[in-house]
Amino acid sequence: MIKYIDKKDIIVVTNGLNHIDSLIEKDINAYILGGKVKAKTKAVIGLDTLNSLQKFRFDKVFIGVNGIHTEYGLTTPDSEEAILKEKAISLSRDAFVLADESKFGEVNFVKITELNRVTIITNAKTEDYDIYAEKTKIKVVEEQ
Numbered sequence: 001m002i003k004y005i006d007k008k009d010i011i012v013v014t015n016g017l018n019h020i021d022s023l024i025e026k027d028i029n030a031y032i033l034g035g036k037v038k039a040k041t042k043a044v045i046g047l048d049t050l051n052s053l054q055k056f057r058f059d060k061v062f063i064g065v066n067g068i069h070t071e072y073g074l075t076t077p078d079s080e081e082a083i084l085k086e087k088a089i090s091l092s093r094d095a096f097v098l099a100d101e102s103k104f105g106e107v108n109f110v111k112i113t114e115l116n117r118v119t120i121i122t123n124a125k126t127e128d129y130d131i132y133a134e135k136t137k138i139k140v141v142e143e144q
Contacts, residue, residue, distance in 0.1 A: 061094070119139060
C-alpha cells in the first residue's frame with residue numbers, strides 16, 4: 001500500500017519493521033511502535049506495543065488479516081497481533097482491511113473483529129462476494 005501513498009502531509013504509525021524503509025524513502029513522517037519483534041513477520045507485538053499504540057488516535061487504519069469469514073469475521077493465527085489490530089481499529093475513525101482474494105472464506109485461530117467494523121479492499125471479487133457485501137463495504141482494486 002505504501003507505494004500508492006501520494007500525500008506528504010500525513011503521519012503513519014506502524015508495527016511493521018518491513019514498512020519503515022519505504023516510508024522513509026517517500027519522505028513520510030512515521031512512528032514505529034515499540035515492543036517485542038516477532039521474527040517470522042518482523043512485526044512488533046506484545047504489551048509494550050499495545051501500550052505504545054493506545055496513545056494514538058487515527059483518521060484511518062489499514063491492517064492485513066489472514067482470514068475473512070462471513071460468520072467468524074476477521075481472524076489471524078496470533079493472539080498478540082489480533083489484540084493490536086482490534087485496538088487499532090477501535091482507535092480509528094475509519095478502518096480498512098487490505099486482503100487478496102485468498103483470505104476470503106478462511107478462518108484462523110484468533111478473532112480480530114466483526115466484518116461490519118471495516119471496509120475491505122481486495123484485488124478481485126470472490127465467489128461469495130454478495131454475501132460479504134451484505135455484511136460490510138468491499139472495494140475491489142486492480143493492481144496497477
